[in-house]
Amino acid sequence: MSYVADHGVPTLEYLHERFADTRTRVSAAAHRTPVVTSRTLDARTGAQVFLKAENLQRMGAFKFRGAWNMISRLSRAELARGVVAYSSGNHAQAVALVARELGAPATIVMPSFAPRAKLAAVAEYGAEILHYDLLGEGRDALAVRVARERGCTLVPPFDHPDILLGQGTAAAELFEDAGALDALLVPVGGGGLLSGSALAAHWLAPTCRVIGAEPAAGDDAARSFRSGRIETVKDPQTIADGARTPSLSELTFALIRAHVADIVTVADAPLLAATRFLWERTKLLVEPTGALGVAALLSGAADLRGKRVGVVISGGNVDLEAVVAAFAS
């Protein structure tokens, strides 16, 4: 169950051509989110920072873009058979929302212990929720089985060209709206947003260094970037729940090796401080995963003083009480 194993590595030419169509497609359905600046943030980091506020995207995260790009390409017959996804986070909400908009039934495989707010959001979008059993088959295996049995389309969270190209449209908009950037900081979990952003930079802003920002407890991508092979992490404990993914995929890793300049890591304490900073100073409600890039700047993990720096704020879906309690700890 890997895109590359099934289809091979897509060529850069194919991806480039596909990206043009992706941009048209995504811009017709997604919000063009604003670019937010803060003089206080500039003063604290010594850089000129441009925040791409994907927390203001539909369903509250960039994930809408990739899901729309993939699902909107399905035929009428495929849409009628439906889509399935496994995720306890923003990808689940994105697939549920896009499926509803396009009139496709959606099945989301989620753990029964997922936060109630996330279960409720997916249910509100009209998706069927399938709980998986931790002791039985894994969630990916269950999703694959559902796809086969129901004849519906599996929408993976990152391991697909249309997903990562869709995610890359946020960076493309930022390059247009903020002008020339020296660097772009992007959160990294499974690498869909990072690889898509790196491709967008390759085509639209070739002098911009794209840098991944990862939680220290789940540093598989940073280690993979250094070792040259896919490293994994098991159930990392971090407040950045959007970046707990066990590993990159062959596809995202190949693109990240080719087009990303560096991957830095941030511990949870500076990550929470950066999250609170964004809430209080920019008035953007950002989830901790979405604050990874700003945390990398504020903590010094990425030293970009004197530079023009873009940062993708990936999302804003938080459990308010839990995050405010974590601020106090």
Next chain:
Amino acid sequence: MSYVADHGVPTLEYLHERFADTRTRVSAAAHRTPVVTSRTLDARTGAQVFLKAENLQRMGAFKFRGAWNMISRLSRAELARGVVAYSSGNHAQAVALVARELGAPATIVMPSFAPRAKLAAVAEYGAEILHYDLLGEGRDALAVRVARERGCTLVPPFDHPDILLGQGTAAAELFEDAGALDALLVPVGGGGLLSGSALAAHWLAPTCRVIGAEPAAGDDAARSFRSGRIETVKDPQTIADGARTPSLSELTFALIRAHVADIVTVADAPLLAATRFLWERTKLLVEPTGALGVAALLSGAADLRGKRVGVVISGGNVDLEAVVAAFAS
């Protein structure tokens, strides 16, 4: 100490001409804040809602606009003598920030029991803080005395044409960015934002009904609007700390009577629900005062189903822990 007593009521022609210059002046220094939409909000209200996100304004509230418009008009000699303001809220931060940018010393008269976060923000902008004694002279009297003794300029929170015209620039931008609106909902405290917005509508969107939204516990403006004379309220207990102003001024009341369609009120419970809704669904960190317009829609106080409705989100300066605790109560 009233603008009208000292200068008379300015004519509409004067205000109109002054507004053109105000727009140029304010747009050179303030953020053009984004207009945010939410399909969930549209579904809940039955209206098509356009949020003018002034919580993303510099220092976190629309107050920057009026302060900049007034202080940037001072001569070099006046700037050197400095400015003084009395406020425990966003106006204090606005005057302190604008004064620093323009190189003017600022004195802010604040109660010693003001929230520490607000005292810290004003001090961070380099202003001198003067505590007033609740048992001695009032804060207005103290500010007037400071202005006289130091020869500096008093910057009132709303009772001045340049202040309210500056505040009106947010509505002007919204009319340009959102297209034709049937109604505009605006929080009301001293009436600077409401009267400025109503003037902007009068000149730029004459078919748009401008409606004030006020906390039920501090409903002096709504009562004044109905009785035809300025009513007051004493130290109202409401979570909307930006709208605890004891009364409108002669100037703002005259403009509100002439150009505002209605003033509605919202109790604290629906106001807190609307605040939380905005945080969770639009990812905008909004202070309760800033949620008054959305609360008026969600609670049914303003029934604008089927209409295109603008809402000014006035600010986002909150004490996080206090508001989250209030959510739970």
